[in-house]
Amino acid sequence: MYAIFNAMKNLVRNLGRNILLASVTLAVIICVSAALAIGNTSEKMIEDTRLQIGSKVSISLDLMATHEQGQGPDNLASIGIEDYLSYGESDYLDKSVFSVQIPMYSSTVFAVDDETKGQKEWQNQDGSVAKAPTLMLVGNSDAETLSEFASGEREILPGGKMPEELNECAISSDLAELNNISVGDPISIQGQSQSAPNYELIVSGIYSDKTAAYASPMYQFQGLVHLGQRNQVIATYDAVMSKGYETDEGIDFQSQYYLKDPRELDKFEAEVRSKGLPRDYSVSINQEELDKVTGPLAGMRGASSTFMAVILSLGGLALALISYLAVKERKYEIGALRAMGMEKAMISLCLLSESVAITIVCLALGLFAGRAVSQPIADSLLAGQVSASQAQSAGGGGKILMANGKTQTSGVNSYTPISEIEVALNAGTMVQIAVLALALALLSGMVGIVSIAKYEPLKILRERG
Amino acid sequence: MTCLELKSVSYRYGGARDLVLDGISASFEMGKVYAITGESGSGKSTLLSLMSGLDICGSGDILYMGKSLRDIDRDAYRAKSAGVVFQSFNLLLNSTALYNVTLSMGISGIPLDSNGKKMAAQALLEKVGVNSATASRKVLKLSGGEQQRVGIARALSHNPDVVIADEPTGNLDAETESAILKIFADVAHGDGKCVILVTHSESVTAMADEVFSLCDGKLAYGEAKREDEFGL
Known part of the structure; x- marks a missing residue:
């Protein structure tokens, strides 16, 4: 007991030296607190996002695999819409979302940016000449998954509603203004070929649209106005498919499956394989999307880990050095105590008690200060990571128009990287910080202990004499 | 009863060719005051270091109550059985005089609470001529004589069987020296302890029950003589 009492008295007796030790310890704890808080919060957000995005499964042609196998386009296995629908009937799934896009033409509804007023023609693959598409009919089986509406970039204006019935559709305010269309007005749109079905729809809603006019400026430059965001005619999936499409010929059919548990991807794949899904197709989560969304966080987590490692190394070294010098300076005191x-x-x-006492005081202050500085540091770090991510993806995104008129997402434009973080210093993080702080205290104390192990009292006292 | 016994004790410093202590033998009884005299550099302080368990002799042995200092816990020996007054005091300079004495009590494990230790320490300090005001000052700010008295109080604080003091009155005026010597005499004759004083002082040798002289590493019984009287 007297040893602890003596240690506590020493804290005050050697105030200058202990303030120096405390300053270094406090600085290390503040930095470690901030780094750990940021790192752990990033980790949790990445995990949460992984659970969200990781549940979204796509079935798509594995072009890399087929290319490696030397398969030409004519040899590729194909699956029909019915197959996609049957894959959706699985107990592993929470829900399935099907969407379809069909390039359309209208002689009465002029498209935004269409300077030819619907007079442009192009040659189909079979050699026939047809009116070039000016509008895109979009059908989605789950309106909630329309990302632009979910993100608020598109919003149904007052007086309208999202299409629900087979004959309903929603159009952009730009398209409505250009053609003087109001809610309740009928519109007529046709497929490109003579045999393609026509749609007679009632406008149930008009939406404001803050999305980019085109996924790529090239589309506008090439006059592909039907790829313009303002020229979409949004209907329900059932409405679009009511015309009896059985294959995806001439239409862009997409399916998206949502697992109840992202860890059951393998089981779901086994099930769809048993239903006849060819090996040419892959069943996968959208790793690219996951990486893009969580990229800034992962970068920040990495930066905070590196920062923490550097701080712990330098701080530990500084503490060890100060402790070593402090013990050298206290050699006489130690000699006198040993002589007693x-x-x-x-x-x-x-x-050790002195080190731990200093660390406990610094820990209390450091947690408080670390919590205070971690949020602005995290905001600054994340902003940098988001900028880097955006710079990296700029120019690489957009949609590619396929030879058959389909579009394919080639970039990341539809993904929004996480750009906000609320740093939390939870109990688990505080325990980690406390453990690290005590490890520093032990390191600091151990340096002293190892040093005094070499000291013989008589030698110390003689040297002083 | 024999408290400390030196048996053919020899010692040389590392790397040195000559022995500092050369086959010394002597016995120190409880209840007596011993004085060890000798010229500077004769090995008095080295002998004190060996007797206080701060060092171990190269050959021979030192027995405390019949047990070799090699075999016992020398930290515990210094903490409980031996009280040492160093020539350079070896006090904790940044602590108060009072704390130096109470800490020594704590190390020795005296069964007193904090207040009890303080009261006992204060009484002891008063006895060696350190008043309460001086006792509450840092050792660093005390004079040499005051520090010496604090060192003596510390050595006596845990009621040791043997008190070993190196020039315990070297910095004291005649009046204080007399008072301190009386305390040592009381400790030996009254409390039955063994007091060994390494000294140059004639008044110390005068009050000692037995006197040894140390010269060229040899210990002789009787008061120190000049070198030529040793026939050297």
Whole structure:
């Protein structure tokens, strides 16, 4: 007991030296607190996002695999819409979302940016000449999954509603203004070929649209106005498919499956394989989307880990050095105590108690200060990571028009990287910080203990004499 | 009863060719005051270091109550059985005089609470001529004489069987020296302890029950003589 008491008295007696030790310890704890809080919060957000995005499964042609196998386009296995629908009937799934896009033409509804007023023609693959598409009919089986509406970039204006019935559709305010269309007005749109079905729809809603006019400026430059975001005619999936499409010929059919548990991807794949899904097709989560969304967080987590490692190394080194010098400076005191009969173990306990006491005080202050500085640091780091991510993806995104008139997402434009983070210093993080702080205290104390192990009292006292 | 016994004790410093102590033998009884005299550099302080368990002799042995200092816990020996007054005091300079004495009590494990230790320490300090005001000052700010008295109080604080003091009155005026010597005499004759004083002082040798002289590493019984009287 007297050893602890002596240690506490020493804290005040050697105030200058202990303030120096406390300053270094406090600085290390603040930095470690901030780094750990940021790192752990990033980790949790990445995990949460992984659970969200990781549940979204796509079935798509594995072009890399088929290319490696030397398969030409004519040899590729194909699956029909019915197959996609049957894959959706699985107990592993929470829900399935099917969407379809069909390039359309209208002689009465002129498209935004269409300077030819519907007079442009193009040659189909079979050699026939047809009116070039000016509008895109979009059908989705789950309106909630329309990302632009979910993100608020598109919003149904007052007086309208999202289409629900087979004959309903929603159009952009730009398209409505250009053609003087109001809610309740009928519109007529046709497929490109003579045999393609026509749609007679009632406008149930008009939406404001803040999305980019085109996924790529090239589309506008090439006059592909039907790829313009303002020229979409949104209907329900059932409405679009009511015309009896059985294959995806001439239409862009997409399916998206949502697992109840992202860890059951393998089981779901086994099930769809048993239903006849060819090996040419892959069943996968959208890793690219996951990486893009969580990229800034992962970068920030990495930066905070590196920062913490550097701080712990430098801080530990500084503390060890100060402790070593402090013990050297206290050699006479240690010699006097040893001459009085105090055992080395007791002196070690004193030194360790001093280190721990300093660390506990610094821990209390450091947690508080670390919490205060972690949010602005995280905001700054994340902003940098988001900028880097955006710069990296700029120019690489957009949609590619396929030879058959389909579009394919080639970039990341539809993904929004996480750009906000609320740093939390939870109990688990505080325990981690406390463990690291005590490890530093032990390191600091151990340096002293190892040093005094070499000291013989008589030698110390003689040297002083 | 024999408290400390030196048996053919020899010692040389590391790397040195000559022995500092050369086959010394002597016995120190409880209840007596011993004085060890000798010229500077004769090995008095080295002998004190060996007797206080701070060092171990190269050959021979030192027995405390019949047990070799090699075999016992020398930290515990210094903490409980031996009280040492160093020539350079070896006090904790940044602590108060009072704390130096109470800490020594704590190390020795005296069964007193904090207040009890303080009261006992204060009484002891008063006895060696350190008043309460001086006792509450840092050792660093005390004079040499005051520090010496604090060192003596610390050595006596845990009621040791043997008190070993290196020039315990070297910095004291005649009046204080007399008072301190009386305390040592009381400790030996009254409390039955063994007091060994390494000294140059004639008044110390005068009050000692037995006197040894140390010269060229040899211990002789009787008061120190000049070198030529040793026939050297």
